[in-house]
Amino acid sequence: MIEIMMNLKPDGRKALYEQIYEYIRNEIADGKISKGEKLPSTRLLAGNLAVSRSTVELAYEQLVSEGYVETKPCSGYYVCDIMDIYKAGNSEDYEPVVIEEKKEYRYDFSPYMVDLSYFPYNAWRKINKNVLLEEEELFKAGNPSGEENLRREVNRYLHQARGVNCEPGQIVIGAGNEYLLLLLAQILGAGKKVVMENPTYLQAYRTFCNMHYEVVGAEMDKDGISFQKIKENEPDIVYTMPSHQYPLGTVMPLKRRMELLGWAAEEENRYIIEDDHDSEFRYKGKPIPSLQGNDKTGSVIYLGTFSKSIAPALRISYMVLPKRLLKKYHENCGFYASTVSKIQQEVLAQFMREGYFERHLNRMRGIYKTKHDKMSAELKRQPWVHKIYGDNAGLHFLVEVETKATEQELIQAAKAHGIHLYGLSGNYIDTKPKTGYPTLLIGYGSLQEEQIADSVAALGSILA
């Protein structure tokens, strides 16, 4: 039997039993007490340390729970054989991990960023406060597909603003479009083939790749995704942005839409994913209605997000499943809890119900239109601008520029001048087909109106 000699510190910062437990654990871990050794009896150690026997018992039980020590009936406590891993090996031999800081730019032409300075923060705070008064009910596990209040509001909005034809029960709320695509891949199953527009929203492309789907890019003509390419490839899924294609800005006319819907209707297992990412912002006429609204065969899966209409950090998107996919969804994915907190869902539902969302959208449409017009006018008077397209909707232009530099060189040069620039090439699945001019995506969402002229001038000085 070994002897335990230790000094207890009765200053109350650590319980006595914990001190005893830690001392013995460390002695075992350091190899100072070997396997098979018998520990002193609880009575003996309690006497030696002048503590109660139950204190020692608690320490021994902890050692037993964790497997350092085992009890032998009618005999006592013995040190276990725990292998020598404590002494062997070094910790992972890697540098400390640096969390990358976001670079701050003087001008950011991001096609994704939105203007957050007009958001009705007071209303949002007020609703937050109200919602949080609910306490317990709000913190209980919610509906896996999303809270009914929010699904009802999204349903109403989609019906009125986007012509989507659905019921709240078809709507799945999720933390971002990519998450919803991950769910969708689990509904549709493995090994599918997808045709998507090229260039496209690369995050969706990468999500499909991560799900081991075969993905084929289809070139775009003036009416959108090449229908020929779809027929040639016989995919299971077509992923498209008919109302305002990202990044090209193409609006798919009704004829191509009908061709697509007709193609999907031919076979039961053909689906169209309609990503309706920034259709809220159209500055000429009315918004283009959704493709889903024309779907009569339950072939369209509709995806939308609040990232542009409210804020990217909110992380709330929605997916409308055709009724014929609901059973499969509940079977394969019904066990996943919602990825959006119930609190945020209730806040957003109330924000919509009380009309704040609609007013905010209308206001932003006006604000973005002003920026759009100003940016358009600025660009048009630049000698280095060869052609502008993708205008009248969304939050960016496409600008072909006259320069000897490549897109990549321009982006690098701009970065050195504190300007965040985005090239069209970066949105192609493979490589961008050779064209005469480098093409930039000039987003104006996050630029303030009074920055527009200066930002274009700064860009011009780089191009010069």
Add this chain to the structure above:
Amino acid sequence: MIEIMMNLKPDGRKALYEQIYEYIRNEIADGKISKGEKLPSTRLLAGNLAVSRSTVELAYEQLVSEGYVETKPCSGYYVCDIMDIYKAGNSEDYEPVVIEEKKEYRYDFSPYMVDLSYFPYNAWRKINKNVLLEEEELFKAGNPSGEENLRREVNRYLHQARGVNCEPGQIVIGAGNEYLLLLLAQILGAGKKVVMENPTYLQAYRTFCNMHYEVVGAEMDKDGISFQKIKENEPDIVYTMPSHQYPLGTVMPLKRRMELLGWAAEEENRYIIEDDHDSEFRYKGKPIPSLQGNDKTGSVIYLGTFSKSIAPALRISYMVLPKRLLKKYHENCGFYASTVSKIQQEVLAQFMREGYFERHLNRMRGIYKTKHDKMSAELKRQPWVHKIYGDNAGLHFLVEVETKATEQELIQAAKAHGIHLYGLSGNYIDTKPKTGYPTLLIGYGSLQEEQIADSVAALGSILA
């Protein structure tokens, strides 16, 4: 050329151009104007309807944008060929979708549910209010892996309370354990083989199945997952809950832990997923430290959640990646935006930083211990209780009951009496091995202390 005869309603509820656009669109959709027909010139129609020419132009442009009409240079506007889909087919032939209402129970013995009546709602609201004062910065896109403030707090907590050895840069914040497992499958790649404890947390099992992983259940002995089964199956991944196995409550002793770590260290591509789901709650001695803390080879991926320590509806979990997986994570999954809203992350970070989380945990440990002791005493005096195990930790007991009924029959009978009962069998990957007695999971998290005696009596009357 066709003639357009319509009545404009100048009551201001709908813009004039919109009325013209809708009228013509409907005429085309209904087949009343055929493809190829020429529309009246804008000048002519403007005259007929007594509106400005630009109003008609706007209506025509909308029709062109949406593809109902096309322009022919120097000729005018013509109706497109849009196929006959409007007239063909019926809408999806399905019943309206009913959103399932949650059934309310008199007593719910759920092993997942937590007691939300002691949550410091006032503190949470106060912090929410403070955080929301930040406005714009809070609504901008955040760090894909989680906000640095929160990762720092989680890191500190994991180090102090769970003995986890990591840096904030290794932590990924996500909306629930299942989402983090979906990410992990994209880091580790396709076609992996997983051995997991059987019975286990079935949501994890189903997530692996959805990712098309091969999953093998390994029986449990008194020290946890069968090491023999791991050696036989040569998996890539072992999924385990060493500190408090769900649902059996087994604590894996150090020796088995070392065997597991030794197994993983043998090959570079072997990983252990440690799900540390409710290790916060241990009522005898100290919490059992994490397996990750003993890992010297970067083989353990650690998963934890705030669902039990705060609330299920919060939807915040965390994953600690070994450093050697970080590169792959950033390559394969770095493009996914975080699934947790920045607002919630900042609120939680502040809740932790100001000590509320620790105080809440300590308080709940005391409250759950009281419930645990009371439930234990109640159960022990019931004649129908054959054996109780899995005690002293977590939020449920396992109770073998003496009855002629099957678990399923008991659950059904209880349901009819407003009691939500959970059987052990429901947690097996395949079928539960035959044992003598049906075994119930008796959770006490959401039962109030004064309900415990009555709930056990109510259960007894069903068993009688």
